[in-house]
Amino acid sequence: MAGTKTERLIEALRDRIAARALGPGDRMPSIRRFAEQMKVSPSTVVEAYDRLAAEGVIRARRGAGFYVAESPPALRTLGTATTPKARAVDPFWVSRQSMDARAGSLQPGCGWLPEDWMPHEALRRGLRQLAKAETTVLTNYATARGSPALRRCLLGRFAAENLQATPDQLMLTASASQAMDLICRLLLRPGDTVLVDDPGYFNFRALLRAHQVEVLGVPYTRDGPDLVAFEAALAHAPRLYLTNSALHNPTGATLAPTVAHRVLGLAAAHDLTIVEDDTFVDLDPDPTPRLAVLDGLERVLRIGGFSKTLSASMRCGYIAGRADWIEALVDLQVATSFGGPSPVTTELLSSVLAGGGYRRYIADLHRRLNGARKTAVSRLAGLGITPWVLPRGGFYLWCRFPDGIDTGDFAQGAMQKNLMLAPGNVFSPSHSASRFMRFNVTQMQDPQIYEVMREVLG
Structure with missing residues (x-):
């Protein structure tokens, strides 16, 4: 499980409360006993309890310890909420699918650099x-x-x-x-x-x-x-x-x-x-x-x-x-x-x-973008997908799909396979770009992206 000791402890406690192993009004384990059980310091337990109390999941009673709240807030909905997939593929669909993407999802349709490309x-x-x-x-x-x-x-x-x-x-x-x-x-x-x-x-x-x-x-x-x-x-x-x-x-x-x-x-x-x-x-x-x-x-x-x-x-x-x-x-x-x-x-x-480091970072970024663009163009060509113009910089490619492919339908199908795309008509007020798709070349390093697209193309 990722995260700090405190975060892992909070998740463990949320799981117990969500599973009703600790019910509303139940007293939480004492700080010292729980620290020994979880093999962490008492201060880590104190911090975890304080955070859960701030969220309203548990309550502190002066001189009596901590208790599960009688009506604790929903413990999972904030972390797992996603954009409804049934809505129309419009600008809000692309934005919300990008922002609410599940961990591990593939996002060649998003509009930002990967974390490991940032300074x-x-x-x-x-x-x-x-x-x-x-x-x-x-x-x-x-x-x-x-x-x-x-x-x-x-x-x-x-x-x-x-x-x-x-x-x-x-x-x-x-x-x-x-x-x-x-x-x-x-x-x-x-x-x-x-x-x-x-x-x-x-x-x-x-x-x-x-x-x-x-x-x-x-x-x-x-x-x-x-x-x-x-x-x-x-x-x-x-x-x-x-x-x-x-x-x-x-x-x-x-x-x-x-x-x-x-x-x-x-x-x-x-x-x-x-x-x-x-x-x-x-x-x-x-x-x-x-x-x-x-x-x-x-x-x-x-x-x-x-x-x-x-x-x-x-x-x-x-x-x-x-x-x-x-x-x-x-x-x-x-x-x-x-x-x-x-x-x-x-x-x-x-x-x-x-700082001078920013100039060096940008120079290296240009080099990486050039390489990623060439790689994406080559791999997309194997699927019959071609760029409308070859940009001199940046991370976007505006690409034409083979005849008979509606990229809005294609994006909906790809979303079912955890692949987030940005279909052409989202960018077109006249809805005249149904054969086009915007790709972010920095988000297209994973070969699985092309495998999924090949599957959806049929």
Whole structure:
């Protein structure tokens, strides 16, 4: 059984209570006797009892020991809850299947790096340093715009790509998703029209649904949005256009400079605001100018985060944009969250990003991604599955399946075999991608993935 001695002891006690070996109102074994029985120290038993008491599973009676609660909470439902498999295969299906995946499940459809690809040693060093940090870092709210240290780091990174931003043009958020939500709260009203790529990042659509706006998909090509369709969509007077300029999610394509300039020209002519999600910027081995750089943050808002390269547990995002928009967004974040991300999170991230070790980690990550991409393309080819475009970086492959295969049905069948996939129509507002699938090449090292897919293909 994995875990610390205390965790193993807690599990053993939960099992006894769940099996009614210890029933409601029963007295728990004495600390000393139970420690001898389990061959652990009394302090370990005390810690286990204290944790179970905090959960409401047992109760402490002064001078009389610990007793099983008369109505203990359900002991297993939190750990084993899973997304209902019968629901429609939509953006929420993919997200929840990924987040609630059972231990040992195969997840080539998820959107993050495997644990052993992340810089966990650098994070551990940062956590040890945080233990010595000033008390204010450990106990206080964040400042309204977020950690000055992390914002300085971001401004330096922007300058390296010729994005000239001032401190009043940048704020931190709890995540890139929250950054998008704040922008939608500020700039959209129910019934507004928003342009998204087709195919495009599925959580954009999930979020926009919550804001009760009309979503209009623009076909995405290997060079960016189809310009004829983009211009035609402007007749609907959209308020926003949400996109990735490079390492596009899900296709892996990169926006061509000529297309970028035309998109910005059309946006200016039609008073359209663009939200550019650049979460994957560090995974790009050869960055090209982004919309935010070409535009100078006049009508483009850049958002991003650190969960793809550093840690999904230490969530933090940012928004860069016009100073008046940032000022209004800061007020909105204060109103809805009373400030930005935790100082503990931001200090940890800034310490890791500031070190030379991060640059070496990213360089090694590019090399590993290149190898994983080549391997995945080769193995998928044996199943008749081919990439739509070969990305220059990142971890996504947008692949076409053989004729006659609906990838939504395929994903449902694979889920029954503990294989989580991301079918094409989840990314397509027009539901025109039923033969496509997004794969995460870093999550495709296990040969069993291909064996299961071969079985489902029949």
